Amino acid sequence: MGPAADPDAAALDASDPLAPLRDRFVQGGDVVAYLDGNSLGRPLTRTAERLPSFVREQWGEGLIRSWDEEWMELPFTLGDALGAAALGAAPGQTIVADSTTVLLYKLMRAALTARPDRRRIVLDDDNFPTDRFLLEGIAREDGLELDVITVDRTRGVSAEQLAAVLSDDTALVVLSHVAYRSGHLADMRELTRLAQESGALVLWDLCHSAGVVPTELDAWGVDLAVGCSYKYLNGGPGAPAFAYVRHELQGTIEQPIQGWMGAADVFAMAETYRPADGMRRFLSGTPPVLGMQPIVDMVELVAEAGIDAIRAKSVALTEYTIRLVDEVLAPLGVAVASPRDSDERGSHVTVTHPRFREVTAALWKRGVIPDFRSPDGLRIGLSPLSTSFAEVRLGIDAIRDELDLASRRDDAATVG
Amino acid sequence: MGPAADPDAAALDASDPLAPLRDRFVQGGDVVAYLDGNSLGRPLTRTAERLPSFVREQWGEGLIRSWDEEWMELPFTLGDALGAAALGAAPGQTIVADSTTVLLYKLMRAALTARPDRRRIVLDDDNFPTDRFLLEGIAREDGLELDVITVDRTRGVSAEQLAAVLSDDTALVVLSHVAYRSGHLADMRELTRLAQESGALVLWDLCHSAGVVPTELDAWGVDLAVGCSYKYLNGGPGAPAFAYVRHELQGTIEQPIQGWMGAADVFAMAETYRPADGMRRFLSGTPPVLGMQPIVDMVELVAEAGIDAIRAKSVALTEYTIRLVDEVLAPLGVAVASPRDSDERGSHVTVTHPRFREVTAALWKRGVIPDFRSPDGLRIGLSPLSTSFAEVRLGIDAIRDELDLASRRDDAATVG
Numbered sequence: 001m002g003p004a005a006d007p008d009a010a011a012l013d014a015s016d017p018l019a020p021l022r023d024r025f026v027q028g029g030d031v032v033a034y035l036d037g038n039s040l041g042r043p044l045t046r047t048a049e050r051l052p053s054f055v056r057e058q059w060g061e062g063l064i065r066s067w068d069e070e071w072m073e074l075p076f077t078l079g080d081a082l083g084a085a086a087l088g089a090a091p092g093q094t095i096v097a098d099s100t101t102v103l104l105y106k107l108m109r110a111a112l113t114a115r116p117d118r119r120r121i122v123l124d125d126d127n128f129p130t131d132r133f134l135l136e137g138i139a140r141e142d143g144l145e146l147d148v149i150t151v152d153r154t155r156g157v158s159a160e161q162l163a164a165v166l167s168d169d170t171a172l173v174v175l176s177h178v179a180y181r182s183g184h185l186a187d188m189r190e191l192t193r194l195a196q197e198s199g200a201l202v203l204w205d206l207c208h209s210a211g212v213v214p215t216e217l218d219a220w221g222v223d224l225a226v227g228c229s230y231k232y233l234n235g236g237p238g239a240p241a242f243a244y245v246r247h248e249l250q251g252t253i254e255q256p257i258q259g260w261m262g263a264a265d266v267f268a269m270a271e272t273y274r275p276a277d278g279m280r281r282f283l284s285g286t287p288p289v290l291g292m293q294p295i296v297d298m299v300e301l302v303a304e305a306g307i308d309a310i311r312a313k314s315v316a317l318t319e320y321t322i323r324l325v326d327e328v329l330a331p332l333g334v335a336v337a338s339p340r341d342s343d344e345r346g347s348h349v350t351v352t353h354p355r356f357r358e359v360t361a362a363l364w365k366r367g368v369i370p371d372f373r374s375p376d377g378l379r380i381g382l383s384p385l386s387t388s389f390a391e392v393r394l395g396i397d398a399i400r401d402e403l404d405l406a407s408r409r410d411d412a413a414t415v416g
Numbered sequence: 417m418g419p420a421a422d423p424d425a426a427a428l429d430a431s432d433p434l435a436p437l438r439d440r441f442v443q444g445g446d447v448v449a450y451l452d453g454n455s456l457g458r459p460l461t462r463t464a465e466r467l468p469s470f471v472r473e474q475w476g477e478g479l480i481r482s483w484d485e486e487w488m489e490l491p492f493t494l495g496d497a498l499g500a501a502a503l504g505a506a507p508g509q510t511i512v513a514d515s516t517t518v519l520l521y522k523l524m525r526a527a528l529t530a531r532p533d534r535r536r537i538v539l540d541d542d543n544f545p546t547d548r549f550l551l552e553g554i555a556r557e558d559g560l561e562l563d564v565i566t567v568d569r570t571r572g573v574s575a576e577q578l579a580a581v582l583s584d585d586t587a588l589v590v591l592s593h594v595a596y597r598s599g600h601l602a603d604m605r606e607l608t609r610l611a612q613e614s615g616a617l618v619l620w621d622l623c624h625s626a627g628v629v630p631t632e633l634d635a636w637g638v639d640l641a642v643g644c645s646y647k648y649l650n651g652g653p654g655a656p657a658f659a660y661v662r663h664e665l666q667g668t669i670e671q672p673i674q675g676w677m678g679a680a681d682v683f684a685m686a687e688t689y690r691p692a693d694g695m696r697r698f699l700s701g702t703p704p705v706l707g708m709q710p711i712v713d714m715v716e717l718v719a720e721a722g723i724d725a726i727r728a729k730s731v732a733l734t735e736y737t738i739r740l741v742d743e744v745l746a747p748l749g750v751a752v753a754s755p756r757d758s759d760e761r762g763s764h765v766t767v768t769h770p771r772f773r774e775v776t777a778a779l780w781k782r783g784v785i786p787d788f789r790s791p792d793g794l795r796i797g798l799s800p801l802s803t804s805f806a807e808v809r810l811g812i813d814a815i816r817d818e819l820d821l822a823s824r825r826d827d828a829a830t831v832g
Contacts, residue, residue, distance in 0.1 A: 031477065055459045133674040136674065284517040286515060291707040
C-alpha cells in the first residue's frame with residue numbers, strides 16, 4: 001500500500017505562496033521526497049541551462065578578458081548580493097570564496113590577531129567537527145586554551161552557559177547559528193552582545209541557516225561569520241563558501257594565507273605582501289568563478305522570494321513535520337530530537353530511532369532521501385523553495401512503512 | 417593590410433599530429449589568435465556539453481547519493497589520473513582540491529612539521545608573488561629566516577646559486593618549475609637532489625608547467641608539488657588546484673587546516689581531529705565537485721594526446737615564435753626575454769618593448785590576446801592542444817602592425 005492522499009498536505013501546498021517557485025528546480029529521476037536540502041540543495045533549472053553559455057561565451061569567447069569585465073569583482077558583487085538578500089549585511093562586508101573550512105580557518109586566525117594578549121577561545125561540544133577541529137589545531141599551535149561548553153543537544157548554548165566561561169582573557173567565541181545535529185537555532189543577537197561585553201570577538205558559523213533563517217548581521221553587531229552555499233543556497237557539491245567581516249574590523253585584522261588576490265595591488269607582483277583594504281584582504285587564490293555560477297542564480301531567487309517568506313514556509317514545513325512525526329511515527333518509538341519551539345529551530349528536524357541506520361538505506365532505494373547521522377538520528381531537511389508539504393507527508397509515511405517492515409522482519413525471525 | 421598567408425605556418429600545421437585535437441576546444445567570438453593559454457586555457461566543447469547533464473543527473477537526480485557513488489573519491493581519482501597523464505606520479509600521491517594558494521600554504525606548513533629543528537627556508541625573488549607572500553607570512557609567524565636567491569630572470573635558479581645558500585639549517589626549498597615571467601624551465605631533478613642532499617624538503621610550484629612540460633615526480637624523488645589547473649589543464653577560471661606528496665612523507669607531515677574531510681573517519685563526527693592516512697589528510701573542506709568537472713575532461717584529453725607529444729608541439733610552437741620575433745619584431749626593437757634553448761624553456765615566450773602596454777590594449781580589441789606584464793613584457797602563451805602555428809603567425813603580424821601604428825602616431829604628433 002502506498003501513502004494515502006492527504007488533504008492536509010494538499011491544502012498546505014495549495015495555500016503556499018512560494019509553491020510555484022518549486023518548478024524552478026530540477027526534478028526528476030527516482031526521487032519522490034527529497035528531505036536533505038540541508039546537506040545538498042537541489043540545482044536550479046536555470047543553472048543547468050545557463051552553464052553551457054557561460055562556458056562558451058564568458059569563458060570560451062571572453063577568455064582572459066572576462067577577468068577584467070566581471071570575474072575579478074565576482075567575490076564581492078556576489079557577496080554583496082547575498083548579504084542583501086539573506087544576511088542583513090550592507091555592501092562591502094561579504095565575500096564568496098574558498099570553502100567553509102578554509103574561510104573559517106582564515107577568520108579564526110584573523111580574529112586572534114585583533115586580540116593578541118588574550119589566550120582563550122570559547123566553543124561548544126556540539127559545533128560541527130570542522131569548527132572544533134580547526135580550533136583544536138590553532139590552539140595547539142599558538143599555545144591557547146579552549147573553553148568547551150557542554151551543551152544539551154536539543155537546546156544549544158544558553159546565555160548563562162556562555163556568561164559562565166567568558167572572561168577578560170577570551171579572545172574569540174565560535175558558535176553555530178543552527179546546530180547541525182538538532183537544528184537548534186541560537187539567539188545570535190544576545191550571545192553576540194554577551195561575548196562582546198567581555199571584549200571578545202564572535203565568529204558565527206551560518207552553514208545551516210544561510211538562505212533559510214534571516215539574520216541581521218549589521219544590526220546585531222556581529223563581528224565575523226562564515227557559511228556554506230551548498231545547503232540552502234543550492235550552490236552545488238563543494239561550492240565556494242562566504243565570509244562576513246564587520247566593516248570596522250576589516251582594517252585591523254589579517255588572515256594568514258597571503259596570496260596575490262588579497263594583495264593591495266594584485267597585478268603589481270610586488271616584492272612584499274601588503275594586504276588590500278576592505279574585504280579583498282580575505283581572498284587568497286584566484287576566485288572559483290565556475291563554482292560560483294549556481295550561487296549567482298540562487299541568490300537571485302532568494303531575493304525574488306524574500307528571506308522572510310522563505311523563513312515563514314520553513315517554519316510551516318518543520319511544524320508540519322513535527323506534527324506528522326507525533327501522529328504517525330511516535331507510536332513506533334520515534335522521538336523528536338529538535339526543539340519544539342519554532343523560534344528555537346532552524347529548517348531541519350532530527351528524529352531518533354534505533355533502527356534508522358537500516359531504514360535510511362531502504363528509504364534511499366525507494367527515492368525518499370533524508371540523511372542519517374550516527375548512531376540513531378534521521379535528519380529531515382526542509383528546503384522551503386524546493387520542498388512541498390506533500391513530499392513531507394510522503395516521506396513520513398515511507399519512514400512508517402519501513403519501520404513496520406523492519407519490525408515484521410524481526411517478528412518473522414523470531415517465529416522462524 | 418591583413419597578415420599575409422604564410423606557407424611556413426600552414427606547413428607546420430599540416431604536419432602537426434595534434435592539429436585535429438584543436439577542434440575539441442570551444443572556438444568562436446572575435447578571437448583570432450589566443451596567445452594566453454598560460455593564464456587561462458580554453459574550454460573543451462565536451463565540458464560545455466556535459467555540464468547540463470552533470471547538473472541534472474549527478475547533482476539533480478543523484479542528489480546526496482552521488483557523494484557515496486563518486487564525489488567523495490573524486491579528489492583522489494582525478495588526482496591519480498592527472499598524476500598518470502602528466503606528472504609521473506603513481507597513484508595515491510596526488511589530490512585535486514582548494515586553490516593553488518591554499519594548497520601551497522598547507523604543504524609549506526606541512527613540510528615545516530617534518531623539519532622542526534631547522535630554521536631557514538630557501539626561495540627565489542622571481543617566484544610567483546603568492547609563493548613569496550605565503551612564505552613571508554609563515555616565516556614571520558614562526559620566527560624563521562628566508563634565504564632569497566636573486567636570479568637572472570632569463571636563466572632561473574642555478575645549481576650553484578642553490579648550493580650556495582643551502583645548509584643543515586634549511587628546512588624547505590620552494591621553487592617554480594617554469595618561471596611565470598620568463599618561461600625559464602628549471603632542472604627539477606638536479607635542484608631536488610641538491611636540496612635533499614642538505615636534508616631539506618623541496619616544494620615545486622608546477623603552475624606554469626603542469627599539462628605541458630612532463631615531470632617525473634616519482635623518479636626524481638620530488639617531495640612535494642602544487643600546481644594550478646586553469647592554465648594548461650584548461651580547468652576554467654579559478655578551478656581547483658592539485659597537490660602531490662611523496663608516499664613516504666604522507667604519514668609524517670601534517671597540514672594546519674584541519675577540516676572534517678581530512679579526518680581519519682569523516683562521518684564519525686569525532687571529538688578530536690585525527691588526520692586520515694594517505695592523501696586524505698591534505699583535504700580540508702568539501703571537495704569542489706562542480707569546479708573539478710572541466711579538469712576531468714582535460715585530463716582525459718592529455719592522456720589521449722600523450723604528454724610527450726604535447727611537449728614536442730609546445731617546443732615547436734615556442735621555437736617558431738622566437739624565430740618570427742627575431743625576423744619580424746626584432747627590427748622594431750622587440751627583445752626576447754625567455755631562454756633561447758628549448759631545454760630551458762616552458763611553453764610561453766616573453767618579449768619586451770616599451771610600448772607593449774598600449775599595444776596590448778589595441779591587440780585585445782582586434783581579437784589577438786597575449787597578456788601584458790608590467791612594465792614592458794608581453795607573454796605569448798602557447799597551449800599546444802588548442803593553439804595553431806597559424807595563430808602564432810597572425811599574432812606576431814598583429815603585434816608588428818600595432819607597433820607600426822603606434823610609431824606612426826608618434827611621427828604624426830611630432831609633425832603636428
